Amino acid sequence: MFVDRIQIELQAGKGGDGCTSMRREKFVPRGGPDGGDGGDGASIILEARLGVNSLAALANRQFYRAKNGGPGEGSKRYGRGAKDQVLYVPPGTTVIDAAGGFVIRDLKRPGDSFVVARGGRGGRGNAHFKTANDRAPRHCEPGSAGEVRLVILELKSIADVGLVGMPNAGKSTLLSRISSARPEIADYPFTTKHPNLGIVDLGEKSFVLADIPGLIEGASEGLGLGHEFLRHVERAGLLVHLVEPAPTDETDPIENYQAIRAELAQYDASLAEREEIIVVTKSELPGAEDVRAALHHLTGNDVYLISAVVGRGLTELVAEIAGRVEKRREAMIAAGEEVTLLRETDVRPIETDRPKRLPPHLAGPTSGLSDGLQAKDIDL
Template sequence: MKFLDQAKIYVKSGAGGAGCLSFRREKFIEFGGPDGGDGGRGGDVVALCVDGLNTLVDYRFQQHFKAKTGMHGMGQNRAGGKGADAVLKVPVGTQIFDAETEELLADLTEVGQSVRLAKGGNGGFGNAHFKTSTNQAPRRVNSGQPSEERTLYLVLKLIADAGLVGLPNAGKSTFLATVTSAKPKIADYPFSTLHPQLGVVASDGTEFVLADIPGLIEGAHEGHGLGDHFLGHIERCRVLLHLVDAGCDHAGETYKTVRRELEAYDAGLPEKPEIVALSKVDTVDAETLKTQMARLKRAAKKTPLRLSAATHENVDEVLRALRAAIAAAEKAETPVAEVVAWHP
């Protein structure tokens, strides 16, 4: 299934049904009076967050969604039925923006959340509604209220506890495949991941979600390479794992390149807790490894971890560091209950 994380759609709610102009006509009933029923309400357009979806590909082939119009009122005081709603099923992490104002309408982060995107029009009153003591035979009815229509942007931002960042071929996909059941494409020749990947890490009796995004290159914020569009998928992460290839020319400069792209994108990414690791340490000799560790330590201003996902070297240590950082971030996000002093 193709991964799609943005879609532009058009939605239109249902118009309300018209009220009915009718009078009771029966044998031996001289003054039947008005009996026109009210029109039914038009259907709404609703977005519903569901489980089992991880892409917006359904909205690539269908972009127009319209709810049903309410039924018109009928004689014998019969009201029209409500029009059917149009329900848009979206994956967890979907944001909905108004295309004209760019206003964020909803951020659906939990299964079962829903939001009304376009309200259906109310049905019109039939002439029975306007009967009064001084107007026993009204010929007045209302048409239903018109529908609402708007153009929307759907943007999917994956929800994960930790995110992998780094240049292409830094070993991110290999690490994801090693610690989770995810199956990203891995080969013995250089290439870059094209679509974000999610995996669930089970470590020491706990679980957390790890996200891998396409690698960044210098100038990604200007559209070079695959751009920095996919950084949106780690905006919700609590911690970043920054992998630097031990076989690159200069580990310090490589680290700074990715950091510059994170700062250019912003959205709070530069301020997130970061764990730095020198990956693919099994591909270089001891002297090169020592030099690269020193360069990376100076650039990151912290001691980096050593990692080789291929040989499982220090994989557990990296997972423990991630788990500790996630726990610390969760603790910081938990609001502390204010203790109110008791008074008689």
């Protein structure tokens, strides 16, 4: 199950109470107070971790309670401090305060962590309250309560490239051909129900590709599936816009392209200015060349023509994507930003009942770069 937005309540542990105790030993008259301090309560820490690609593990519980600190004891023995509780989230998780509606922290990179709810401090024992006027204090300090926070965890996928387009435009098929990801593929719209990530491995170079569920007109207002997943293209530095030349619903492919562009701009104005590669898929269909020419005339940009099923144009497209991703990384490094490079083992497939290969009606090579499209064939 893929989960990318949850609301949970976090309560850090309470500090242990201090102890009221008097030293009572033979041959030690008026031993005085010897109550120890209570231990600190456990804090709750959120940490972004590689290999975690969904919030599903945290979605089964609405409340998380950290352990309390142990109480102090006599002979100035301190209570046991509780061990902090660490909750692992995917890189790219934004932590939002549910009450105030503000962003607490954005855990973009693997290893990013912070204390979201701090544990209470342990109370002081009566040994701390001994004075010249009160040599036998009978009071101690209770432990303080741990912080309680209601937070929203919202995942925005960490990907170099985002695949966008109308339903059934061929996004999942393309992802399955150029990476080792195996998304569900079928000949009906909205086959993809959640974003899929795949690593395109080119030997010494690689990039992360995100397949976003199909968008439709009105997605930014909540129509279709796109409203829930538009956030996953926010971090992608490059958009690959796939256009189907002969949609099954008989809509105009040029109008479909413009509609998706409008939805991206309405959701986030910066997405409309994001670098884009336009790709006409299913080149084996009639009219694909005409759609390519029309899109080139409309945008003035180069338009790629591919067929993910038979492998046409994939080498050129992957080379162009890899080249642009590398230029963006170089610009980020020059600007002092940190660049995280993921490996194949860092993106764990989501456990579903999806088919492991293409259905029979999409005959042809079905694996990634190892089938017909080799890294050595791509000149970068």
